[in-house]
Amino acid sequence: MHVDPARFARDHWGRTALLSRAAQLVAAGNVPGFADLLSADDADELLSRRGLRTPFLRIAHEGHVVPAADFTGGGGAGAEISDQVLDEQVFARYADGATLVLQGLHRLWPPVIEFAGRLAGELAAPVGVNAYLTPAGNRGFATHYDTHDVFVLQVGGRKRWRVHEPVLVDPLERQPWGGRADEVGAEAESPPVLDVVLEPGDSLYLPRGWLHAAGALGEPSLHLTLGVRAANRYAVVEALLALAMGERALRSGLPLGLDVTDPEQLAPELTATAEALRDWLVDPDPDAVAAQLRRHEWKTTRPAPIRPLAQTDAIAGLDQDTVLAARGGLRWRIAATPDGRVSLQLPDRTLTVPSICEPALRALLAGPTIRVSDLPGLDADERLTLARRLLREAIAVPEEKP
Numbered sequence: 001m002h003v004d005p006a007r008f009a010r011d012h013w014g015r016t017a018l019l020s021r022a023a024q025l026v027a028a029g030n031v032p033g034f035a036d037l038l039s040a041d042d043a044d045e046l047l048s049r050r051g052l053r054t055p056f057l058r059i060a061h062e063g064h065v066v067p068a069a070d071f072t073g074g075g076g077a078g079a080e081i082s083d084q085v086l087d088e089q090v091f092a093r094y095a096d097g098a099t100l101v102l103q104g105l106h107r108l109w110p111p112v113i114e115f116a117g118r119l120a121g122e123l124a125a126p127v128g129v130n131a132y133l134t135p136a137g138n139r140g141f142a143t144h145y146d147t148h149d150v151f152v153l154q155v156g157g158r159k160r161w162r163v164h165e166p167v168l169v170d171p172l173e174r175q176p177w178g179g180r181a182d183e184v185g186a187e188a189e190s191p192p193v194l195d196v197v198l199e200p201g202d203s204l205y206l207p208r209g210w211l212h213a214a215g216a217l218g219e220p221s222l223h224l225t226l227g228v229r230a231a232n233r234y235a236v237v238e239a240l241l242a243l244a245m246g247e248r249a250l251r252s253g254l255p256l257g258l259d260v261t262d263p264e265q266l267a268p269e270l271t272a273t274a275e276a277l278r279d280w281l282v283d284p285d286p287d288a289v290a291a292q293l294r295r296h297e298w299k300t301t302r303p304a305p306i307r308p309l310a311q312t313d314a315i316a317g318l319d320q321d322t323v324l325a326a327r328g329g330l331r332w333r334i335a336a337t338p339d340g341r342v343s344l345q346l347p348d349r350t351l352t353v354p355s356i357c358e359p360a361l362r363a364l365l366a367g368p369t370i371r372v373s374d375l376p377g378l379d380a381d382e383r384l385t386l387a388r389r390l391l392r393e394a395i396a397v398p399e400e401k402p
Helices: 005-011 022-027 040-049 087-095 110-123 177-188 233-244 263-280 286-300 308-316 355-366 380-392
Strands: 018-020 057-061 099-102 127-134 149-156 159-164 194-198 203-206 211-216 221-228 323-326 333-336 342-345 350-353 396-398
Touching (some): 040 087, 040 099, 040 127, 110 127, 127 211, 159 177, 177 211, 308 396, 323 355, 333 355, 342 355, 350 380, 380 396
Antiparallel strands (some): 018 203, 057 099, 099 127, 127 221, 149 221, 159 194, 159 211, 323 396, 342 350
């Protein structure tokens, strides 16, 4: 966006939409345009030559999603799959006015993988990226809202956006717009708070819950949507409730024969339960709540991809001159163990190493790169042993050559 990060976080994030024109973005020091992430030619490459499968492609026409079976089929001899995208079917629907949605580009297309990974690290939140290709004069989806914050990057063509304030402020993932279709439809009939045309290089931020609909104008449109699924207070509530299972007063049974559907019978037990919960919440343990949140949050973002062959070669050729980097986007936490060792907590496992390794471990993870011979606090053999293990565990990767 064209405003500085502190101002954006204070005045716009989760509060109000923000339009940034291409000239404003360039003046703020950004590289002009977004075609380096995905161009129309790149989209054609994905749709025609990469063996794309569902759900990496979704098609919408006249506000409705086209069943995947209508544009997928077998992959032919040697490809024993039944859901490969059929390019001739995609062409037919696009020519008929349908919008093509390339989904999960943060897992599919290298420039987007790198960009989304960096952004997710900066925001400490999962970032998903979709591309929307809409033929001239058409729209893909009816007015709706998303349950995550959205950044729209207009790559090519022009698209008109009509934006309305929420019918439900800050919706959760379990509160999609379909459950409020009547309210959304009614609000869509009122004057929009924002009616703008995005041109190449423009960007638009929409907080979760803000209603929007968009249609291409006189030429085909290509835009990227960055979906940011940041944690919210309800996630903290859920973590607290999960920990509450350890409190006996909150696990105790209700009186035998109590009809919980009868408000009069339930009232005294509801009061007692609420008091027990309030007493338990007087002094919550931040370490325990954070640990509970890690079990979910850390698994919502994948770290940067590793190259299996290069990783194997790096292990085989490891020596004191090998330059290593921490795997991008990897979530981690270092903590002491009761037996005096050090644990490296990762999204899917925990590694334990001697405490003497902690300075070297932190030096590697601090990045950007470090030579094996420069790992602090260890002798030569210990450095090689630690480096080899970190490579095998896909925590470290060999430095990429330019």
